[in-house]
Each structure stands twice: as C-alpha cells, then as structure tokens.
Amino acid sequence: MSKYLLTALAALSALILLPTVIAAQNPLITDQYTADPSARVFNGRVYIYPSHDIKAQPGKGRPGWFCMEDYHVFSSADMTQWTDHGVILNQTQVPWADPAGYAMWAPDCVARNGKYYFYFPATVKGDGPRKGFGIGVAVADQPYGPFKPQAEAIKGVHGIDPNVFIDKDGQAYLYWSQGNIYGAKLKENMLELDSEPKILSALPEKGLKEGPYLFERKGVYYMTYPHVENKIERLEYATATDPLGPFTIKGVIMDESPNGCWTVHHSIILLKDQWYLFYHDKDLSPNFDKNRSIRADSLFFNADGTIRKVTPTLRGVGITQASAHIQLDRYSAISPQGTNVQFIDTADRFKGWKVAFDQKGAWVRYNKVDLSKTPSSAKLTINAIAADGAVISIYADKPIGQPIARVKLSGSSNWKVREHALTKKLKGVHDLFVMSDTGTPVQIDWISFK
Known part of the structure; x- marks a missing residue:
C-alpha cells in the first residue's frame, strides 16, 4: 500500500466520529450542557433524548436566554456508563424551521413498526400564518439515527414540549404545551393528528405549566408536568382512566430545586421492575440556569398508586x-x-x-x-x-x-x-x-x- 493511500486513510479515519463513553452519576453528562431529558427503553437499553443547551454568542441566540441548536442522543446498558452517539439533528437540517432560531427545545422519541420517531419543537421560519413554535418529526431505522426530518411540521399543532404515548390498544397520543397542556390522537403513520387538539382539563389554572409526560401503570394514566406554584417550577402529577382525561390532580413528584433552577423538565421509565425519574438542574452552571444538566433518581409508588416524593441526589442510580x-x-x-x-x-x-x-x-x-x-x-x-x-x-x-x-x-x-x-x-x-x-x-x- 502506498504512503499516499495510507495518508488518505488516516485523514479519513480522523473524520469518523466515534461514540463517546461517559462515566457519570448526577449529573449524568458532564462534558456538555443537557436538559429536558426524554428517556426511553429500546431493546433493553436506555436512550436519553435531551435538549442541548449552549451559551448564546453575538449573532447566535438571545443573550441571557435558552439557546439550543441541535440534539444529541445518549444510551446506556447499566444506567452508569453513558454513550454519546453525537448530533442526531440540527436546526439547519429542518426544512420548515428557522435555521437561526436556536430554539430546539424539549424533544421525545418513540418506536413503532420498526421505526423510531423523534418529535421536536422549533420556531417556524418566515412570517406566515404558522409563525411561532411548531412540532416536527424525524424518522430513523435505529434509535441513534440517522434521523430524517419531515418536510412540514405536524398540522394543527402549535406549541412546545412534545410527548408521545402509545397505549396498549396501539393508539398513539401526542401531548404538548402552549399556555395549557394539549392532547390529541395520532394516526397510524405517527406523522399526523387523528383528532382535534383537546385542552386537558382539571390541571392547575394558575401558574405556568408545561412539559407534559404521560405514562400508564396498572390501568391508571399519570399525566406529569412542571408547574410554577410559587416562584419556580416543581414536578406535579394528575391521574385519569383515559389518556385524554379528565384528570384529577394528585400531588407533587419533586419539590422546587434547592439550587434555584427555574425550570425542571422530566420523563419517567420502568426498567427491570424499577421506576426512574429523569430531570435536570443547573449543576455545571450554578450561576446561570439556562445551561442545565440532566439527572436521574429512583421513583417509587405507594400501595394506593400515589407517587412518593423524590428527593434529588448526587449519587443518582446504577451500580x-x-x-x-x-x-x-x-x-x-x-x-x-x-x-x-x-x-x-x-x-x-x-x-x-x-x-x-x-x-x-x-x-x-x-x-x-x-x-x-x-x-x-x-x-x-x-x-x-x-x-x-x-x-x-x-x-x-x-x-x-x-x-x-x-x-x-x-x-x-x-x-x-x-x-x-x-x-x-x-x-x-x-x-x-x-x-x-x-x-x-x-x-x-x-x-x-x-
């Protein structure tokens, strides 16, 4: 083999981005800012789809505010060693999104029929009738991508913080927030609404509420969400016997951050008979709560189905x-x-x-x-x-x-x-x-x- 070919191969190898393995407790990821963790279990492995906080710079985001331009995905077999699979989607790759919006906020991902559907919010480009936030879908054959975004955002949806729940009968639901928390059925293709959006009733009327995340346990549907009852967000939940409610407010999952982080966004999964709560705080940026870090702690239920309040830890989970x-x-x-x-x-x-x-x-x-x-x-x-x-x-x-x-x-x-x-x-x-x-x-x- 010639030295020129060897040189070319070496240069090519340098361009190949291999997954990065991170060993961490809380926060789970320590080499970058991460927030809004949507955790999912695919084939026995935990995948986390967070938003990716970065620091705003002149001409790149709004100073002093949230600034996010892309998404990574992380995975783990043991909840301790986390693999960074790299960037799976950038704002410049989304046909309908503002390529300089820096508003790739809280996402979600679900698996169906051998495909992985990644839901994400972004600001719509231009000044048309859909100005503001839309929610789009990117599709992949593997949980870590590559993801291909759809040409258009989901019609009839205006807001942020998408969450998708697939019920035991196969019906999928999309939830999102925009002042209220909304829900609607999804079509089998997972790309379109199959019902009119519905404001979920009997949730707190005063104070900001956002970030819906729904899961089912023993026939009960738990709608969980951040809510500003006082000055900053805490995690609360309500229950129902139907995925679209009506819901009954039950209580608090986790109190306001003792560190003063204004937001908290979360997800809840079941893995090997143990429930886990994923959320974020400002561990790596104590003086600026728009650069956040994701965490995980164990979650438990009482005999009557109510959720025991979670106390945040530094140790986190895993062996x-x-x-x-x-x-x-x-x-x-x-x-x-x-x-x-x-x-x-x-x-x-x-x-x-x-x-x-x-x-x-x-x-x-x-x-x-x-x-x-x-x-x-x-x-x-x-x-x-x-x-x-x-x-x-x-x-x-x-x-x-x-x-x-x-x-x-x-x-x-x-x-x-x-x-x-x-x-x-x-x-x-x-x-x-x-x-x-x-x-x-x-x-x-x-x-x-x-």
Missing part, C-alpha cells in the same frame, strides 16, 4: 464498577463537618468536582460499587492533592473493622495519581466509606480499583 473512576464528590451521604465539595476548576466546570477533607473523622459514603470483577492483584488508585502526612481509610459498608485500604499520601500541590496495595480483598456490591484518619488537608478527584 458503579470498581474499575471505573468513582467520583466521591457524587456522594450518597456526607459528614456534617470537615468535608466539602468544590469545582476542580471554576473556569472550566466540565472538569467536575472534588471532595475535600480537613478534619479527622470526616467522611463520605458512596453507594453500590461492584467489586465482583476486581482481580486479586488489584490496587487502589487515587487521584489526589494532599498535605504531607494525610491518611485516608476506605471501608466497605461500615467504617469499622479492617479497611479495604489505608493510604498515607505524600505531599503534593498538584493532582497526583497514586497506587496503593489493598489490605482486604472483597467481592460483590458494597457501599464505600472514605474517611480522613488525621484531618490533614486532602482533596480527592476520584478513586478506582484496578
């Missing part, structure tokens, strides 16, 4: 493999004193967080780490900054008895990766307790067992 980077700053519990979480670099928050210890006995607990595949020769790897003499102990399940490892850290003012022998071999899934033995200051980015 973390011991060989992965275990981000202790995404803790399950933390000592009340001597431990705090900070950004590694406030100038680049995509680098994530660190956990800092500065008192003897300070600790964090990180739940559900799978040590089953840890080889007998495995060592603890830790990325840390430490004052000389800092000692950290790592315990399984409870901070008593013999630790898995006791690590004396040499002083370093920069991040340093160190390996240490284990004092105790374990198998199975365990919670980890990481504790400061001396109180000498130490900062930890991650730990791993390899």
Whole structure:
C-alpha cells in the first residue's frame, strides 16, 4: 500500500466520529450542557433524548436566554456508563424551521413498526400564518439515527414540549404545551393528528405549566408536568382512566430545586421492575440556569398508586464498577463537618468536582460499587492533592473493622495519581466509606480499583 493511500486513510479515519463513553452519576453528562431529558427503553437499553443547551454568542441566540441548536442522543446498558452517539439533528437540517432560531427545545422519541420517531419543537421560519413554535418529526431505522426530518411540521399543532404515548390498544397520543397542556390522537403513520387538539382539563389554572409526560401503570394514566406554584417550577402529577382525561390532580413528584433552577423538565421509565425519574438542574452552571444538566433518581409508588416524593441526589442510580473512576464528590451521604465539595476548576466546570477533607473523622459514603470483577492483584488508585502526612481509610459498608485500604499520601500541590496495595480483598456490591484518619488537608478527584 502506498504512503499516499495510507495518508488518505488516516485523514479519513480522523473524520469518523466515534461514540463517546461517559462515566457519570448526577449529573449524568458532564462534558456538555443537557436538559429536558426524554428517556426511553429500546431493546433493553436506555436512550436519553435531551435538549442541548449552549451559551448564546453575538449573532447566535438571545443573550441571557435558552439557546439550543441541535440534539444529541445518549444510551446506556447499566444506567452508569453513558454513550454519546453525537448530533442526531440540527436546526439547519429542518426544512420548515428557522435555521437561526436556536430554539430546539424539549424533544421525545418513540418506536413503532420498526421505526423510531423523534418529535421536536422549533420556531417556524418566515412570517406566515404558522409563525411561532411548531412540532416536527424525524424518522430513523435505529434509535441513534440517522434521523430524517419531515418536510412540514405536524398540522394543527402549535406549541412546545412534545410527548408521545402509545397505549396498549396501539393508539398513539401526542401531548404538548402552549399556555395549557394539549392532547390529541395520532394516526397510524405517527406523522399526523387523528383528532382535534383537546385542552386537558382539571390541571392547575394558575401558574405556568408545561412539559407534559404521560405514562400508564396498572390501568391508571399519570399525566406529569412542571408547574410554577410559587416562584419556580416543581414536578406535579394528575391521574385519569383515559389518556385524554379528565384528570384529577394528585400531588407533587419533586419539590422546587434547592439550587434555584427555574425550570425542571422530566420523563419517567420502568426498567427491570424499577421506576426512574429523569430531570435536570443547573449543576455545571450554578450561576446561570439556562445551561442545565440532566439527572436521574429512583421513583417509587405507594400501595394506593400515589407517587412518593423524590428527593434529588448526587449519587443518582446504577451500580458503579470498581474499575471505573468513582467520583466521591457524587456522594450518597456526607459528614456534617470537615468535608466539602468544590469545582476542580471554576473556569472550566466540565472538569467536575472534588471532595475535600480537613478534619479527622470526616467522611463520605458512596453507594453500590461492584467489586465482583476486581482481580486479586488489584490496587487502589487515587487521584489526589494532599498535605504531607494525610491518611485516608476506605471501608466497605461500615467504617469499622479492617479497611479495604489505608493510604498515607505524600505531599503534593498538584493532582497526583497514586497506587496503593489493598489490605482486604472483597467481592460483590458494597457501599464505600472514605474517611480522613488525621484531618490533614486532602482533596480527592476520584478513586478506582484496578
């Protein structure tokens, strides 16, 4: 093979965008801003279709407001390792949409008859009778695309936040919001309405409500939606015996964000007998809530079918493999004193967080780490900054008895990766307790067992 052909092949390979694998807790995605997660289960794998927040720039979006030009899709087999399949649709690819609208807001995706139907809002280009938001459909043969958008938006639909529900009898429904929450039947082709739009009744009349998401459980239809009862959105729900209502308001799924994020948009799925709530907050952009980050937490029902209120966590869901980077700053519990979480670099928050210890006995607990595949020769790897003499102990399940490892850290003012022998071999899934033995200051980015 000639050197010229080799050079050409190398250049071609550089153009091929391979999926990116991300290991994360909450937020699920840490290398970009994501919001409005629509989660779906296709062939046993979870796919998330979020909107993609970016920062507005001169001539690119409205400063100080939501700015979104495209969509990614992420997938996972274990709810812990997430694959970014890249951009599946850009505003410039949609024939009917304003190519400079930067309003590709909350989407949804469903599977039917071997096809995947991706529903998305966008501003309609031009000044015609349909000026404002329309909802379009893009179709693909695989859940990660490539998606081909239809030439026109769905007729009779004006609004945002599409959600599609397919009932047990095969009838599909489209829901959306525009001041009220609307619903209508879809035709078999999934591209056209099969009934007149209907305002869903008996939902809150005061305060913004948007982002409808409907699911069914034990013959009951749950309409879930963000609603501004006070100053910012919280998640609420209502139930009915028919997909188009009338609905009865039942209560709150999740209270307003303790971080003050003005919006919350969500989806709810069932996977292997466990229900999960996907939503967003402003983890990676604490001072600007138009750059958001998606999260997931477990959701449970009471015996009477009501939903237990969800408390947001940093740990999130899924089992973390011991060989992965275990981000202790995404803790399950933390000592009340001597431990705090900070950004590694406030100038680049995509680098994530660190956990800092500065008192003897300070600790964090990180739940559900799978040590089953840890080889007998495995060592603890830790990325840390430490004052000389800092000692950290790592315990399984409870901070008593013999630790898995006791690590004396040499002083370093920069991040340093160190390996240490284990004092105790374990198998199975365990919670980890990481504790400061001396109180000498130490900062930890991650730990791993390899």
